[in-house]
Amino acid sequence: MTDAPWALLAELTHACPLHCPYCSNPLELVRRDAELDTAEWARVFAEAAGMGIVQAHISGGEPLLRRDIVQIVEAAHDAGVYTQLVTSGLGLTSRRLDDLVRAGLNSVQLSVQDARAESSDLIAGRTSFRAKERAAGVIAAAGLPFGLNVVLHRHNLDRLQEILDLGARWGADRIELANAQFYGWALRNRTALLPAREQLDRAKEIVAAHDGSGPEIVWVLPDYYEGVPKPCMGGWGARSITVGPDGTALPCPAAYAMPDLAPPNVRDHSLAWIWAESPAFNAYRGTGWMTGPCRECPRRETDFGGCRCQAFALTGDAARTDPACGLSPDHHLVRDAAEAAGSVAGSGFAYRRPPPVR
Amino acid sequence: MPADRTDGDWRPALARSIVLRHDTVRGADLLLMPERAVRLSETGGRVLRLCDGSRTVGDIVAELGEAFPGAPLDDDVPEFLDRVRAEGWLR
Numbered sequence A: 001m002t003d004a005p006w007a008l009l010a011e012l013t014h015a016c017p018l019h020c021p022y023c024s025n026p027l028e029l030v031r032r033d034a035e036l037d038t039a040e041w042a043r044v045f046a047e048a049a050g051m052g053i054v055q056a057h058i059s060g061g062e063p064l065l066r067r068d069i070v071q072i073v074e075a076a077h078d079a080g081v082y083t084q085l086v087t088s089g090l091g092l093t094s095r096r097l098d099d100l101v102r103a104g105l106n107s108v109q110l111s112v113q114d115a116r117a118e119s120s121d122l123i124a125g126r127t128s129f130r131a132k133e134r135a136a137g138v139i140a141a142a143g144l145p146f147g148l149n150v151v152l153h154r155h156n157l158d159r160l161q162e163i164l165d166l167g168a169r170w171g172a173d174r175i176e177l178a179n180a181q182f183y184g185w186a187l188r189n190r191t192a193l194l195p196a197r198e199q200l201d202r203a204k205e206i207v208a209a210h211d212g213s214g215p216e217i218v219w220v221l222p223d224y225y226e227g228v229p230k231p232c233m234g235g236w237g238a239r240s241i242t243v244g245p246d247g248t249a250l251p252c253p254a255a256y257a258m259p260d261l262a263p264p265n266v267r268d269h270s271l272a273w274i275w276a277e278s279p280a281f282n283a284y285r286g287t288g289w290m291t292g293p294c295r296e297c298p299r300r301e302t303d304f305g306g307c308r309c310q311a312f313a314l315t316g317d318a319a320r321t322d323p324a325c326g327l328s329p330d331h332h333l334v335r336d337a338a339e340a341a342g343s344v345a346g347s348g349f350a351y352r353r354p355p356p357v358r
Numbered sequence B: 001m002p003a004d005r006t007d008g009d010w011r012p013a014l015a016r017s018i019v020l021r022h023d024t025v026r027g028a029d030l031l032l033m034p035e036r037a038v039r040l041s042e043t044g045g046r047v048l049r050l051c052d053g054s055r056t057v058g059d060i061v062a063e064l065g066e067a068f069p070g071a072p073l074d075d076d077v078p079e080f081l082d083r084v085r086a087e088g089w090l091r
């Protein structure tokens, strides 16, 4: 029998006031009129809790753009799920946060693009840094567990120390340093975002030298540079379910990009069936699907062959070894890009945009 | 800073970020916190359920003593609570 899932990533909407060039939403953003309604989300959380899901990221896009976010959080809380709001901070007033806390919200993760206003706004594609600063004040004043998430890349890595100082000043309990992962929007912007190796080396030194005081620091591996794939979180279909704004259910948010996956939808199937029975969730479960060097590799239960979405994005075949792995026959795809990053000047961003209204 | 010996008037309570929940699917008590879930042993769950800020460590040991007569609670419980406090899950 399949082990029970632990976590749900609920993408309430793909709408967002920001335009980050590494957004983890799919290139084809779901339109607002296709979104699940309040009752549908309540059903998803009740089913999720019944299957063993104990944690939910209430995310987007910007989840605060949902007028019914308080009811949705309340439904998750009533089902017994620990909730974390994942927000850009735009629209997070103390009144809004109070309502959410009363509805049962447990914690907040705020994103910031850089330590300085001008560059944070440039990366976000709009003026937003001051609003984030205010949101941080609101979260800290509420005394809620507060995580700060920063996606790292060529344009902000050199300010890592400033970013850590900012997190401490804003009152974060935890700073997640998420080196950009290249699929979807970030892959489209790879030339602009890939850092030079020296930038990463200096950043790693700063993280290593951190004395352990202040916020906890989490460093998400930059897999392009290590020759080691990042472990798919517990393996495909092992821990977590992503439900998109229109009810599309995926083993991970990057899997929208796999055209042959035929992901199931919570409007058509129970979450229990989706988890245990659907072809999409079983496609790369376990190790039986593995090809190439992964099959005999002693690390196959450790990193699960790396990222399926990256394998697909770079080779067109999701069952191949992740090209980030030094043992992959496709490793040059990653190595060449990483090496070139030191010399190319870097281009402008292709900002994330909402779908055209048809 | 967590003390390495539990002091007499400490009334342990879960940290603000932590939720203690029984998970009926897995048949276990869990500590839930941002980005993490910790599965507790049966006794661990039992001890932490008594950490509501009203009981001293001595009260907790005495209460458990009724359920587990003869168990080495005087040493084990304070040691366990210190460990959990060092993780930042108790205050």
Ligand code: SF4
Pocket (backbone or CB within 6 Å): A230, A231, A232, A233, A235, A236, A251, A252, A253, A254, A255, A306, A307, A308, A309, A310
């Ligand atoms: S397939 Fe890739 S993007 Fe998806 S969860 Fe695994 S590692 Fe992450």
Ligand code: SF4
Pocket (backbone or CB within 6 Å): A229, A293, A294, A295, A297, A298, A299, A300, A301, A303, A304, A305, A306, A321, A322, A325, A326, A327, A328
């Ligand atoms: S060959 Fe496959 S299992 Fe082995 S380290 Fe590389 S990606 Fe992981």
